[in-house]
Amino acid sequence: MAADIFTLGIDVGSTTSKCLILGNGEEIISSAIIPAGTGTSGPGRALEAALSEAMLSRQDIAAVTATGYGRNSFEGADYIVSELSCHAIGAHAMFPDAKTVIDIGGQDAKAISIENGKLGSFVMNDKCAAGTGRFLDVMARVLELDVSELAEKDAMAGRVIPISSTCTVFAESEVISQLSKNVDICDLVAGIHASVAVRTASLVRRLGLTPPLAMTGGVAQNAGIVRALSKELGEEISVSPLCQLAGAYGAAIHGFNKLKGRK
Numbered sequence: 001m002a003a004d005i006f007t008l009g010i011d012v013g014s015t016t017s018k019c020l021i022l023g024n025g026e027e028i029i030s031s032a033i034i035p036a037g038t039g040t041s042g043p044g045r046a047l048e049a050a051l052s053e054a055m056l057s058r059q060d061i062a063a064v065t066a067t068g069y070g071r072n073s074f075e076g077a078d079y080i081v082s083e084l085s086c087h088a089i090g091a092h093a094m095f096p097d098a099k100t101v102i103d104i105g106g107q108d109a110k111a112i113s114i115e116n117g118k119l120g121s122f123v124m125n126d127k128c129a130a131g132t133g134r135f136l137d138v139m140a141r142v143l144e145l146d147v148s149e150l151a152e153k154d155a156m157a158g159r160v161i162p163i164s165s166t167c168t169v170f171a172e173s174e175v176i177s178q179l180s181k182n183v184d185i186c187d188l189v190a191g192i193h194a195s196v197a198v199r200t201a202s203l204v205r206r207l208g209l210t211p212p213l214a215m216t217g218g219v220a221q222n223a224g225i226v227r228a229l230s231k232e233l234g235e236e237i238s239v240s241p242l243c244q245l246a247g248a249y250g251a252a253i254h255g256f257n258k259l260k261g262r263k
């Protein structure tokens with residue numbers, strides 16, 4: 001049956017704008033990821049791209065739900081919801097059995113427990129760049145790589161070169177110093193990933209490690225991080241190809257539930 005109720009979720013992130021349109025609360029009709037976040041043209045472009053792919057106009061959308069770091073600056077939202085709630089809802093839709101969600105975005109990292117398909121409790125790091133996408137963005141730049149290339153380098157590592165500094169600025173100096181010794185870049189990438197994994201694992205342990213685990217956010221696209229974190233926690237971690245869209249997905253589901261009068 002063709003969808004007749006369309007809801008749209010927009011996740012106005014710190015670095016990236018994500019938009020997803022859902023039909024009847026279930027079917028993903030279209031989505032867009034624009035690498036420009038809050039305070040830029042990114043949110044508007046993501047919205048337009050998702051509408052255009054779906055061949056819909058704003059008037060066809062029954063509810064727009066904004067989430068993410070810049071959600072309050074987005075004009076025209078029917079609902080505004082925290083990204084913690086939306087990641088919980090989105091992750092639950094992707095992995096109905098997941099009890100704990102790890103979301104690493106551009107400038108924060110969160111461990112979220114899911115209770116009855118919704119946000120339970122959470123622990124987050126939004127004070128320090130280490131352990132977030134920002135840390136990986138900085139390291140990739142020093143290594144003259146794109147973040148999307150980190151996973152394949154990690155997969156070719158013969159050993160892990162430990163990064164001892166926890167501060168991003170000092171860790172960057174440490175990586176530069178290692179590069180000057182002509183070490184294998186793959187081993188260095190494995191060390192960078194291990195350092196993010198240790199920090200993220202401590203967030204998860206503070207929340208309470210309750211499997212099954214799922215990971216959302218842009219950094220979950222990095223299979224090297226997922227592998228290192230899985231090793232650190234001793235648990236498998238499920239990741240969807242839609243991981244970066246989890247917040248927008250959850251927002252679109254939230255909008256549909258509101259229309260249906262569901263809690």
Ligand code: ADP
Nearest residue numbers: 013014015016105106133148217218219221222
């Ligand atoms: P935010 O909502 O804060 O903007 P996202 O959840 O969209 O954050 O994640 C952004 C981060 O995802 C970037 O900082 C980057 O490190 C990472 N990222 C984006 N694309 C990729 C990719 N293809 N491979 C690995 N990491 C990626």
